[in-house]
Amino acid sequence: MVATDLQSLLDAPDAHDPTDFPPQDVAPGLRLLDDSLRCSVCRDFYDAPMSINCGHSFCSLCIRQALDAKQECPSCRQPATEAHLRKNTAAESAVKAWSESREFILRLSKAEERRHVGDLPAANGSSGHEDSEQRPRKRQRTLSEEDSDAEVEYLGGTSPYFSSRGSATNSHIRAQETGLPSKSQSQSDSPLSEHRSPNSSSVVECPLCQRRVPLESINQHIDSGCTLTPSAGGPSSSRPHASRAGSRDKDKQKAQWTKLFDGGSGAAPPSRRSKEKQKERASEAGEAEYLPKVAYATLKDRRLQEMLAEHGLPTAGDRAAWERRHQKWVTLYNANADRAPADQQSPAQLKRALKRWEDGLRAANARRAAADVDAGAHQRANSAAFRELVEAARPKKAAGTGREGRAGEDGRETTGMQDNSLIIVQRTLDVRKHNLED
Amino acid sequence: MTSTRRLQKELMDIQTNGTPVGIKLLSADDFQTWYFSIEVLGETVFAGEQFALKFRFDQQYPISSPAVQFVVDDKYKAPEHPHVYSNGHICASILGSEWSPVLTVIAVCVTLQSMLASCKKKERPVGNDRYVLHAPDNPKKTRFEYHDDTV
Ligand SMILES: [Zn+2]
Ligand SMILES: [Zn+2]
Ligand SMILES: [Zn+2]
Numbered sequence: 001m002v003a004t005d006l007q008s009l010l011d012a013p014d015a016h017d018p019t020d021f022p023p024q025d026v027a028p029g030l031r032l033l034d035d036s037l038r039c040s041v042c043r044d045f046y047d048a049p050m051s052i053n054c055g056h057s058f059c060s061l062c063i064r065q066a067l068d069a070k071q072e073c074p075s076c077r078q079p080a081t082e083a084h085l086r087k088n089t090a091a092e093s094a095v096k097a098w099s100e101s102r103e104f105i106l107r108l109s110k111a112e113e114r115r116h117v118g119d120l121p122a123a124n125g126s127s128g129h130e131d132s133e134q135r136p137r138k139r140q141r142t143l144s145e146e147d148s149d150a151e152v153e154y155l156g157g158t159s160p161y162f163s164s165r166g167s168a169t170n171s172h173i174r175a176q177e178t179g180l181p182s183k184s185q186s187q188s189d190s191p192l193s194e195h196r197s198p199n200s201s202s203v204v205e206c207p208l209c210q211r212r213v214p215l216e217s218i219n220q221h222i223d224s225g226c227t228l229t230p231s232a233g234g235p236s237s238s239r240p241h242a243s244r245a246g247s248r249d250k251d252k253q254k255a256q257w258t259k260l261f262d263g264g265s266g267a268a269p270p271s272r273r274s275k276e277k278q279k280e281r282a283s284e285a286g287e288a289e290y291l292p293k294v295a296y297a298t299l300k301d302r303r304l305q306e307m308l309a310e311h312g313l314p315t316a317g318d319r320a321a322w323e324r325r326h327q328k329w330v331t332l333y334n335a336n337a338d339r340a341p342a343d344q345q346s347p348a349q350l351k352r353a354l355k356r357w358e359d360g361l362r363a364a365n366a367r368r369a370a371a372d373v374d375a376g377a378h379q380r381a382n383s384a385a386f387r388e389l390v391e392a393a394r395p396k397k398a399a400g401t402g403r404e405g406r407a408g409e410d411g412r413e414t415t416g417m418q419d420n421s422l423i424i425v426q427r428t429l430d431v432r433k434h435n436l437e438d
Numbered sequence: 439m440t441s442t443r444r445l446q447k448e449l450m451d452i453q454t455n456g457t458p459v460g461i462k463l464l465s466a467d468d469f470q471t472w473y474f475s476i477e478v479l480g481e482t483v484f485a486g487e488q489f490a491l492k493f494r495f496d497q498q499y500p501i502s503s504p505a506v507q508f509v510v511d512d513k514y515k516a517p518e519h520p521h522v523y524s525n526g527h528i529c530a531s532i533l534g535s536e537w538s539p540v541l542t543v544i545a546v547c548v549t550l551q552s553m554l555a556s557c558k559k560k561e562r563p564v565g566n567d568r569y570v571l572h573a574p575d576n577p578k579k580t581r582f583e584y585h586d587d588t589v
Contacts, residue, residue: 009449009466017447019454040540041500043447065501066539074540360497367470 020106022113030109034102037095041066041074045099048338049091054078057088061335068331082293087338089226096228224340289337291330296323313351324361329354441499445469448542461547470495473509474547478554490514491550492526493543494576503537505578506546518560521553525570527577529563534582 018034021027039046041062048060056075058066064082066074073080202215209226221228296304304322305315311333313325332350339345345353452463457474464473472493478484490509496502508516508526516526523529532541532549563569574580 009446009469010453015446015450017450017454019451042444044443062539065498069498069501069539072538074538077538357497364470364497 016102022109022116026113026116027109030105033098037091037098045095046088046091048335048340048343049088049095050085050338051088052080052086053084054080057091059335060085060338061331064331064335068327085338092340093228224342228340228342290334293330294326296327312347313354325354325358328357441495441497442469444500445495445543448544451542452544457544458548458551460551461544464490472543474543476547476551476554478551480555482555483557483560484517484554487517488514489517489554491547493546500539500541503533503541503578504543504546505576506533506550507577517554517557518562519554519557520559520561520563523563523566523569523573525573527569527573527580529582531582533577 018031018038021030021034024031037045039049039057039059039062041058044059046057046059049057050060050063051057052063052073054073054076056073058074063074063085067080067082071079071081203212204215204218205211206213206218206221206226211221211226213221217228294307299307301319301322304319304326308315308322308326311329313329315322317325329350332353336345336350446469449466457463460477460479462475464475466472472495474491474493476489476491477487490513492507492509494505496505507528508514508522510516510524510526516522516524521529528550530550530553532546
């Protein structure tokens, strides 16, 4: 229908989606698995996943921004604050492993899907047929090829999915709704480790987290603060192809060093050296790693400028711009600190992200400026009349339903709409889930 | 940046899974403004009518809610509903204080569709004429007091 208009908008170099996989009847659980590792705010794979008090998880950056806007869980609306954030390392390792295996599984499942469709000619009519018609079409927009073999080649070979590390490690939370996270958590160590070392079958239990980790990667695992349970690709799994071969060699080297230190004996506890290293890192990783939130209202201009300068941030713009810049910096910085050490970005990268954000903000403001100036002035001129109106529109108490409007923050009354919208959210999620299972 | 990636995914979802019954994507030429058509199915006071919704996104989307309103032009009118002003502005908590970043454009459409479906009597909100006279262009600039949904 609107496909032509959408074409250009959809041509993201690294667009990926649970529906890349065949439907439930062909590849049971694959769409749900892919979906369960995504943050429900950004719909990308979890990037530095954090759990909050209700048990829901989000990317660190997503939940930090969401909590800045409103102190509640975006999914279930339970009150939550930054103090509730905890690293979800199980989800992090699951994302890492999935990012590495996704391309491979995708290729296998596509082959299976073609076989499946071949097996059921016209008999199974609508569903099988529809799938075979629709799915390839979806891919055609990034692929100018005609036949489905080329498609598989494309997906398997130069999958744009891995070309950007941002995409491979971003995050979402429908985990809870699909019931999958617990499954992937419980599986997260074993498949990783079994899959990994064909020639060294020794697996040891990490003395810190008690997870079973391949002997050759125990030091790496401990060094990472128990966030990494490396598989063949090691910590490089989510990086671009180019750097892979190199870091794989490095991993091999590292593994060799590990063997030397451990004397190659299967059950050897991690070396004293690595324990010290772990301690060192833990102390580095203390409070100092995170930037405190700032109550800007109490700050003098000069102090704020100094604080920007301390981080090498520009002091261009007005006071509001400084505050915005500093606040965003704190959020980006802290979210980055939640990433596994191997995935953390450099300050220069963070600054580039901050600049992109400011550029985008400026562009958007310019776009809307004219309309807003008019509307704003108009509204100010009419503010008294406006207040009256708002008063007139006050919610009437629900009659006889026993459901009373309740006072929200700043004394405003909210009404039954809240529950209503939650029901809708739930319904929408159910619909999604349903679609994924089809 | 945030908004673009997320909107791209929503668009992809729409293209792959389609839209719920009664809701159709009219246009999405960029990542600032999208239009949807919306119909209420079944026996309702809006049977046979078609409306259009306009979504505007800022860079903070989905952390911040989209600005959503019914289109009022030569072709479309705002539904006559106690939460919908004749200029197309909508008084719905989900678009304001009850917005959540896990909500999507389609979730908003579905919510508004069900808001219309549950309407028993066609009427405008109290003070419609004065509101329309004073309203800002962007409905997000209005601090709505949400009408009771159960009435
Ligand atoms: Zn929650
Ligand atoms: Zn996220
Ligand atoms: Zn451990």
